[in-house]
Amino acid sequence: MQLPYPSVRPFPLLLAPMAGVSEAPYRQICRRMGADVVLSEFLSSEAIRRRIRNTLEGAEFEEVERPIGIQIYGADPNAMAEAARLITEHYRPEFVDINFGCPVKKVVQRNGGSGCLRDLDQVQRIIRAVVGATHLPVTVKTRSGWSDASRDPVSIALRMQDAGARAVTLHARTRTQMFSGRADWDEIAGVVEALDIPVIGNGDVTTAEDIVRMRSHTGCAGIMIGRGAFGNPWLFRDGQALLAGEPLPSRPDPRERFEVALEHARLALRLQGDTRKTVIEFRKHLGWYTKGLHGASDLRQRLFRVESIAEAEAIFLAYLDPVAQVA
Numbered sequence: 001m002q003l004p005y006p007s008v009r010p011f012p013l014l015l016a017p018m019a020g021v022s023e024a025p026y027r028q029i030c031r032r033m034g035a036d037v038v039l040s041e042f043l044s045s046e047a048i049r050r051r052i053r054n055t056l057e058g059a060e061f062e063e064v065e066r067p068i069g070i071q072i073y074g075a076d077p078n079a080m081a082e083a084a085r086l087i088t089e090h091y092r093p094e095f096v097d098i099n100f101g102c103p104v105k106k107v108v109q110r111n112g113g114s115g116c117l118r119d120l121d122q123v124q125r126i127i128r129a130v131v132g133a134t135h136l137p138v139t140v141k142t143r144s145g146w147s148d149a150s151r152d153p154v155s156i157a158l159r160m161q162d163a164g165a166r167a168v169t170l171h172a173r174t175r176t177q178m179f180s181g182r183a184d185w186d187e188i189a190g191v192v193e194a195l196d197i198p199v200i201g202n203g204d205v206t207t208a209e210d211i212v213r214m215r216s217h218t219g220c221a222g223i224m225i226g227r228g229a230f231g232n233p234w235l236f237r238d239g240q241a242l243l244a245g246e247p248l249p250s251r252p253d254p255r256e257r258f259e260v261a262l263e264h265a266r267l268a269l270r271l272q273g274d275t276r277k278t279v280i281e282f283r284k285h286l287g288w289y290t291k292g293l294h295g296a297s298d299l300r301q302r303l304f305r306v307e308s309i310a311e312a313e314a315i316f317l318a319y320l321d322p323v324a325q326v327a
């Protein structure tokens with residue numbers, strides 16, 4: 001049941017791969033806050049094979065992010081193998097993860113992501129091809145099935161294990177559910193029971209208490225967190241505290257939130273380019289960091305219009321000390 005990546009803690013918390021969110025800047029923030037393992041956003045094997053620059057940039061990371069997995073997707077075993085080989089040689093992550101969970105239409109129409117779940121023989125061919133193309137551990141991330149009618153996470157995960165996956169992350173929803181309903185943690189428990197390899201639980205973990213609950217409910221070997229970490233990298237810190245039997249740290253006050261938001265923003269400018277595009281794409285993070293604050297909706301509306309990080313900083317300063325700003 002050995003984990004396929006080095007982790008300083010026996011029960012790792014992983015930052016979920018999330019397109020447009022789990023990029024290098026946020027991965028670095030989350031690692032510092034207590035995430036044990038991070039993953040890249042999903043990258044198209046066809047685009048990697050064709051050396052498309054934008055896609056290859058998605059595979060770049062800095063040393064502080066390790067241990068890291070690069071996630072790839074695609075329906076063609078040859079393209080997947082070639083992508084895995086290139087990723088292994090040029091980027092040297094700790095592991096390669098295969099996405100069998102993506103529900104996005106553009107992806108599943110070409111049988112990528114969760115589209116593969118309609119043909120489990122194909123799933124196995126893809127895993128075997130990737131395993132044969134890299135010396136790195138290969139892990140997989142899946143949903144519980146394509147639709148309710150074919151929902152069978154245990155059979156799916158067993159086929160993945162048989163094909164050589166070294167760990168399975170289960171997002172316990174079907175493709176047709178997209179993000180509706182609740183992730184079925186009983187299904188995660190069922191897969192844990194059936195498999196010999198580690199199973200990482202995923203779905204609807206939004207608080208530190210959820211982390212402890214999912215662990216005891218499912219017996220999983222680690223937990224992957226996605227949307228709950230939006231603007232809240234402290235979730236990793238808090239989860240680690242509860243898992244270690246320590247008291248829950250106090251909530252970050254507005255000043256700390258803004259400091260981390262700005263640190264995240266500066267990393268984005270350094271790593272993604274000091275451009276208007278970077279700032280526009282960063283606006284969503286600014287909004288998330290203010291969630292729950294007094295006057296958050298007004299704050300968010302202003303942050304969604306910033307054209308530079310200096311503007312965001314000025315808005316934060318005015319929020320913390322409105323009197324000084326007027327004077």
Ligand SMILES: Cc1cc2nc3c(=O)[nH]c(=O)nc-3n(C[C@H](O)[C@H](O)[C@H](O)COP(=O)(O)O)c2cc1C
Pocket residue numbers: 016017018019020021040041042071099101102141171202203204205224225226227228
């Ligand atoms: C904006 C966004 C982008 C995502 N991108 C990916 C991706 O690139 N690869 C992947 O395997 N899952 C992706 N997911 C799914 C998440 O990794 C995760 O499985 C899902 O959000 C459920 O976990 P959560 O309830 O903790 O958010 C994405 C989810 C969101 C919200």
